[in-house]
Amino acid sequence: HVLRNAGAGYLARHLPKDDDPPLVSPVAAAGATHEVEFKKRPTGIFRYSPGKDGTGAVAMDIIQKSRYPGDPTGQAFIAGVQEGWVLRSVNGQDVTGMPLEDIMDLLDDEVFMGMHQALTGTAAKQKANVAEKATLPMKVVFQEM
Numbered sequence: 001h002v003l004r005n006a007g008a009g010y011l012a013r014h015l016p017k018d019d020d021p022p023l024v025s026p027v028a029a030a031g032a033t034h035e036v037e038f039k040k041r042p043t044g045i046f047r048y049s050p051g052k053d054g055t056g057a058v059a060m061d062i063i064q065k066s067r068y069p070g071d072p073t074g075q076a077f078i079a080g081v082q083e084g085w086v087l088r089s090v091n092g093q094d095v096t097g098m099p100l101e102d103i104m105d106l107l108d109d110e111v112f113m114g115m116h117q118a119l120t121g122t123a124a125k126q127k128a129n130v131a132e133k134a135t136l137p138m139k140v141v142f143q144e145m
Helices: 008-014 072-079 100-107 110-120
Strands: 033-038 045-049 058-062 086-090 138-143
Touching: 033 072, 045 100, 058 072, 058 086, 086 100
Parallel strands: none
Antiparallel strands: 033 138, 045 058, 086 138
């Protein structure tokens, strides 16, 4: 991982919010599923939240526009990804029982990992990525709660 300093504004935007729904087990998601193909990184999902046991990932903030044709940060918005959808699988690999940090390794979300390290003080005791970075295009299945 590349170490990055995170400013107070960045942390305020990415930390859990008071109006976030209560954490649930991502395994409990039973709604409709949606497969989305992300061709580039970043995908446009601005913030994830773990399930109640620290595993799984729930999309919490989606960038709500695409600034230009091919804008990678508009991919989730254009695909219709919604806040509260559970991340089910990445390129066919079930991620509902994985720790959030490992899912972020898989998605190659360095911005999220930099914020997590700033919050937990884990920068000094860095661990190797547990999950290999997913290949692009990345097929991600989300499931509604």
